[in-house]
Amino acid sequence: MTINGTRITFRMTPFRLVLIGFSLIFVGIVAYRLVNGLQMTNLTDAWPWGLWIYVDVKLGVALAAGGFTTAGIYYVLGVKKVKSVVKPAILTAWLGYCLVGFGLLMDLGRWYGWWHPIFSWGEHSVMFELYMCVLLYTIVLTCEFAPVLFKGLGLRKVSSFFTRLTAPLVIGGIALSTMHQSSLGSMYVLTLGKLNELWWTMLLPILYYSSAVAVGPAMVTCETALAGRFFRHDWDAPAMTYLAKWSGYVMTFYTVLRVGDLAVRGQLTALFALDTVSLMCLLELVIGCLLPLWFFWSYKLLGREMTQTMIVRNAVLMVLGVALNRGNVVFTGMAKAAGASYFPSVAELFLTFGLISVGILIYLFIVENFDVFPAHDQQAAPGPAQAHG
Amino acid sequence: MSKGVLVDMTKCFGCGACTVACKLWNEKKYDEVNKPTLGEAAQLVDINWTVVSKHDVTDQGGHAAWRFAKKQCLHCVDPACASSCLVGALRKTPEGPVVYHPDLCVGCRYCMVACPFNIPKYEWDKSFPKVSKCQMCFTRVVAGEQPACIAVCPNQVMQFGDRDQLVKTAHQRIAANKGLYIDHLFGETEVGGTAWLYLSDQPFDKLGFKTAVPQESLPAYTWQILSKLPAILLGWTAILSGIYFINKRRNAAAEGKLDRTGGPQA
Numbered sequence: 001m002t003i004n005g006t007r008i009t010f011r012m013t014p015f016r017l018v019l020i021g022f023s024l025i026f027v028g029i030v031a032y033r034l035v036n037g038l039q040m041t042n043l044t045d046a047w048p049w050g051l052w053i054y055v056d057v058k059l060g061v062a063l064a065a066g067g068f069t070t071a072g073i074y075y076v077l078g079v080k081k082v083k084s085v086v087k088p089a090i091l092t093a094w095l096g097y098c099l100v101g102f103g104l105l106m107d108l109g110r111w112y113g114w115w116h117p118i119f120s121w122g123e124h125s126v127m128f129e130l131y132m133c134v135l136l137y138t139i140v141l142t143c144e145f146a147p148v149l150f151k152g153l154g155l156r157k158v159s160s161f162f163t164r165l166t167a168p169l170v171i172g173g174i175a176l177s178t179m180h181q182s183s184l185g186s187m188y189v190l191t192l193g194k195l196n197e198l199w200w201t202m203l204l205p206i207l208y209y210s211s212a213v214a215v216g217p218a219m220v221t222c223e224t225a226l227a228g229r230f231f232r233h234d235w236d237a238p239a240m241t242y243l244a245k246w247s248g249y250v251m252t253f254y255t256v257l258r259v260g261d262l263a264v265r266g267q268l269t270a271l272f273a274l275d276t277v278s279l280m281c282l283l284e285l286v287i288g289c290l291l292p293l294w295f296f297w298s299y300k301l302l303g304r305e306m307t308q309t310m311i312v313r314n315a316v317l318m319v320l321g322v323a324l325n326r327g328n329v330v331f332t333g334m335a336k337a338a339g340a341s342y343f344p345s346v347a348e349l350f351l352t353f354g355l356i357s358v359g360i361l362i363y364l365f366i367v368e369n370f371d372v373f374p375a376h377d378q379q380a381a382p383g384p385a386q387a388h389g
Numbered sequence: 390m391s392k393g394v395l396v397d398m399t400k401c402f403g404c405g406a407c408t409v410a411c412k413l414w415n416e417k418k419y420d421e422v423n424k425p426t427l428g429e430a431a432q433l434v435d436i437n438w439t440v441v442s443k444h445d446v447t448d449q450g451g452h453a454a455w456r457f458a459k460k461q462c463l464h465c466v467d468p469a470c471a472s473s474c475l476v477g478a479l480r481k482t483p484e485g486p487v488v489y490h491p492d493l494c495v496g497c498r499y500c501m502v503a504c505p506f507n508i509p510k511y512e513w514d515k516s517f518p519k520v521s522k523c524q525m526c527f528t529r530v531v532a533g534e535q536p537a538c539i540a541v542c543p544n545q546v547m548q549f550g551d552r553d554q555l556v557k558t559a560h561q562r563i564a565a566n567k568g569l570y571i572d573h574l575f576g577e578t579e580v581g582g583t584a585w586l587y588l589s590d591q592p593f594d595k596l597g598f599k600t601a602v603p604q605e606s607l608p609a610y611t612w613q614i615l616s617k618l619p620a621i622l623l624g625w626t627a628i629l630s631g632i633y634f635i636n637k638r639r640n641a642a643a644e645g646k647l648d649r650t651g652g653p654q655a
Contacts (some may be wrong), residue, residue, distance in 0.1 A: 378534070
């Protein structure tokens with residue numbers, strides 16, 4: 001079998017062997033979970049949501065925002081210089097959403113009924129809206145990436161059919177993403193009185209959406225930096241600088257809104273109370289907002305160009321900041337209302353590790369065999385382990 | 390008419406007959422060692438739809454005393470759990486009870502996160518768990534009977550009737566017994582009102598009630614956002630399409646030809 005006229009390759013390296021090991025454990029855990037239910041988790045009545053909801057769903061969706069943001073920047077805003085990152089970003093978003101869907105399925109107690117919402121509508125539920133948008137958007141992403149897959153398989157007519165759909169797919173994808181990225185925040189509006197007031201606000205949907213729009217390109221930057229290292233691509237400075245500026249401006253909007261909201265609701269005293277909750281909130285704000293914005297604006301105001309190191313560092317900080325923010329909403333902010341502690345079980349941890357490992361393996365397989373990176377010479381591509389040393 | 394229950398906690402002496410009646414009627418297992426229904430450690434769990442918890446308090450005469458609090462789902466007038474459910478597996482019935490339909494439930498547990506009183510519990514030890522909570526004996530209520538727990542109470546602690554009427558009755562009782570009851574009818578305004586209403590001679594937080602809850606309906610907050618989404622969806626799609634076409638024309642003009650490729654994939 002050939003793809004793009006060359007034989008399928010999948011270079012085996014120690015790093016990939018470890019990932020395959022995690023994936024095999026993952027398959028075992030999944031089988032056990034599907035039969036035996038959620039007993040293997042440390043979830044309780046006090047903590048009905050845990051690691052899977054946090055990493056596989058909340059964080060997964062936020063970090064997969066690179067797909068709709070870069071596609072929007074390229075196709076809708078017509079910024080042609082980001083071209084090199086669009087296909088990889090759509091690929092990671094597509095894989096990300098597939099993993100999110102699978103992670104959510106694992107978390108559903110009665111997983112065999114996953115299709116119920118399609119027929120039985122809970123139209124007053126944010127979760128219903130989230131479900132529908134994620135389902136539709138995963139289909140949209142599949143269609144957005146389909147040209148690359150079909151082209152590789154030699155089905156050029158199918159490929160060009162999907163290519164012609166690009167504009168409506170991208171616009172529809174942005175609309176769907178706007179809905180469900182904000183819904184991840186709106187979901188917690190119902191927890192008024194339970195979620196700590198450092199995080200509960202009616203602005204949750206706007207905060208979640210704007211932070212996703214900022215962190216999406218940041219995540220693409222991190223992925224590009226990693227992939228560039230593994231596959232020895234050149235650093236596309238104009239594209240990366242554009243994404244860094246985008247994230248910088250959007251994160252500025254988010255930070256002003258976030259801090260302003262805390263001030264208006266009179267939460268600044270609580271923010272500096274220096275208890276566990278306030279320290280976690282400060283950590284989130286310093287890492288995700290203040291540090292990256294400090295670097296961004298100090299360079300901006302001095303009129304200096306951001307270096308590659310700085311762009312990557314800023315992107316990593318924003319990703320960590322959003323991870324902290326989502327984690328704080330799911331765990332830190334809800335801890336008092338739960339009145340008990342939670343730490344994920346070994347099975348929960350390994351299912352999450354395994355899910356991510358499977359994702360990385362599929363990603364590596366696709367980028368090595370399909371035309372994802374524009375100037376990618378497959379024969380010359382060294383495996384990640386070689387780049388690792 | 391939406392039904393409700395008025396509980397007079399000064400009359401409860403903690404016999405636990407209601408918890409037994411609940412288990413019998415709803416066919417729930419007993420596990421008094423690990424999941425007691427009675428006493429200080431009593432807690433609502435998957436098999437306990439109602440419990441009677443014991444609390445050490447000081448009575449109005451300054452003496453140490455016991456008080457007993459019957460706990461179960463409060464059946465909110467505008468329930469957060471029902472609004473949270475993505476398949477409509479939890480529904481507020483016109484008769485009053487908030488009823489669970491396990492055949493629809495997919496097990497996302499958003500209801501447990503959403504409930505301001507942490508009432509819905511989960512069958513964690515089952516392969517295909519259900520959400521578990523008091524159904525206010527819905528089949529009995531629609532047949533014109535009172536819930537099983539009320540029917541067996543030996544001291545008429547609970548009064549079953551129309552909620553609106555019970556609110557009036559409760560305020561008359563508070564007014565007529567100023568020395569006995571504290572001036573607070575729990576459930577009248579909590580989270581926009583609940584079907585179960587409580588009279589007490591002790592502050593409710595001392596009896597294990599979650600008093601720090603909003604005084605308005607929670608689904609109303611979510612609806613403020615959800616109801617705007619269709620307009621945002623349409624408007625945003627129109628704006629994006631507009632920007633897309635403007636940029637497409639501009640790029641085509643700049644390149645001197647019409648761009649039919651649709652992007653980098655071609």
